[in-house]
Amino acid sequence: MQHSENADGFHDRVFAMPKHSIVFLMYHELALPRRPICQEEPGYSRYVLTENEFRSQIEFLKQHGWGGLSLSQALAYPEGHCICITFDDGCETDLLAVAPILRQARYAATFFVTTGRLGRTGYLSHQQVRELSALGFEIGCHSMTHAYLTDLDEKGLQREICDAKSQLEQIVGRAVEHFSCPGGRFDQRVLFTARGAGYRSLSTSRLQANSATTNPFALGRVPVLRDISLSDFAAICEGTSLSRLRAQTAVRDIAKRLLGNAVYDRLRARLLRSDVQRNGTL
Numbered sequence: 001m002q003h004s005e006n007a008d009g010f011h012d013r014v015f016a017m018p019k020h021s022i023v024f025l026m027y028h029e030l031a032l033p034r035r036p037i038c039q040e041e042p043g044y045s046r047y048v049l050t051e052n053e054f055r056s057q058i059e060f061l062k063q064h065g066w067g068g069l070s071l072s073q074a075l076a077y078p079e080g081h082c083i084c085i086t087f088d089d090g091c092e093t094d095l096l097a098v099a100p101i102l103r104q105a106r107y108a109a110t111f112f113v114t115t116g117r118l119g120r121t122g123y124l125s126h127q128q129v130r131e132l133s134a135l136g137f138e139i140g141c142h143s144m145t146h147a148y149l150t151d152l153d154e155k156g157l158q159r160e161i162c163d164a165k166s167q168l169e170q171i172v173g174r175a176v177e178h179f180s181c182p183g184g185r186f187d188q189r190v191l192f193t194a195r196g197a198g199y200r201s202l203s204t205s206r207l208q209a210n211s212a213t214t215n216p217f218a219l220g221r222v223p224v225l226r227d228i229s230l231s232d233f234a235a236i237c238e239g240t241s242l243s244r245l246r247a248q249t250a251v252r253d254i255a256k257r258l259l260g261n262a263v264y265d266r267l268r269a270r271l272l273r274s275d276v277q278r279n280g281t282l
Contacts, residue, residue: 020077021209022069023237024084026180026221029091029122030054030098038091038122049226051097058105060230066237068107070138071178071201077212083237084210085109086203086221088142088180090117090124095132103135112142112180112203115164118171126171133172140178141165141199150185157189162197178203180221191217207246209239 028047029037037048061068067082074084085102087094090113102109111132117123124132133139143149144164149157161179168176177200181190184205194202194217201216208220222236222245235241 020079021211021239022074022077022082022084023209023239023242024071024074024086024203024219024221025237026203026205026223027054027085027087027098028089030093032093032097035093036122038089046225047223049224051093051101053226053228054098055101056230057224057233058101058107060233061237062105062107064234068102068105068109070108071110071140071203072138073108074210075201075216077210086112086140086180088112088114088182089146090114090129090142092122092124092128095124095128099132099135099137102137108137110138110140110178112140112178113168114142114144114146114182115167115171116143116145129168129171130173133174138178139168139172139174139176140180140203141168141176142180143182146182148183148185149181149190150187154189154193157193161190161193161199165197165199177201181205186218207242207249209242 027049028044031037031048031050037045039045058068061083065081067078067080069078069082069084071084071086074082085107087098087109090111094111098109098111113124113129118129119125129139141161141164143160144167145160147156147160149160152160165176165179175198177198179194179197179199179201180203186202186204191202199217201219203219203221205223206218206220207222208214210219214220222242224233224236228236232241236245
């Protein structure tokens with residue numbers, strides 16, 4: 001693998017991943033000055049970047065020759081150095097902060113909206129979703145209520161996957177073709193329901209790069225956490241750190257399966273609160 005060092009000290013590792021592989025980044029809310037975030041729990045806030053952090057990451061990608069793609073664009077797996085940019089939940093900062101930064105870089109993105117939260121404090125309104133779509137950004141579905149899909153019966157899956165799609169399509173006036181699973185939870189019933197609803201893809205939280213050989217109904221995405229260094233961010237985009245990240249999350253994934261979603265979430269929240277208390281900050 002050939003390296004070339006740039007003036008900022010970072011290395012261009014253009015051939016770090018197999019040809020045509022693309023990492024799909026998963027973002028959430030951006031924190032803005034004097035504006036409370038949608039949820040204060042440590043388990044949520046660790047996914048909230050500042051506006052400056054996100055801007056620095058996009059500027060880094062732009063300076064190093066990366067293209068920024070929506071999910072539909074990424075599924076074509078174009079040649080060149082590209083990254084897929086996705087945002088979950090449908091927070092109001094998608095329009096207020098994320099969209100201007102991406103438009104300045106001439107990057108595309110897909111925004112996965114939780115339809116049942118639209119109009120709530122901190123989340124997009126129906127009109128704002130339409131504005132985001134009118135700006136040229138792709139709108140995807142992130143369920144109706146953000147429920148863990150693997151905990152639901154067939155009626156629940158219909159509501160969260162199919163009914164949410166119909167509502168979102170009425171709002172934006174166009175087809176909604178991509179779905180992302182809340183918490184990354186999915187099983188064969190979820191895949192079957194998403195296919196039947198007419199989606200073209202289903203995004204999970206699998207820590208993997210995707211390629212033309214990847215099942216579009218089991219796409220991997222990599223979460224971007226707050227306080228990540230640009231060098232670690234670059235390693236994620238290049239795919240060079242994914243094996244290490246998978247190893248770090250292996251125990252967590254086993255715990256999820258053994259404990260179940262509800263018990264795991266309670267235990268995780270308790271541990272994160274203890275960590276906050278020790279460190280004195282979120």
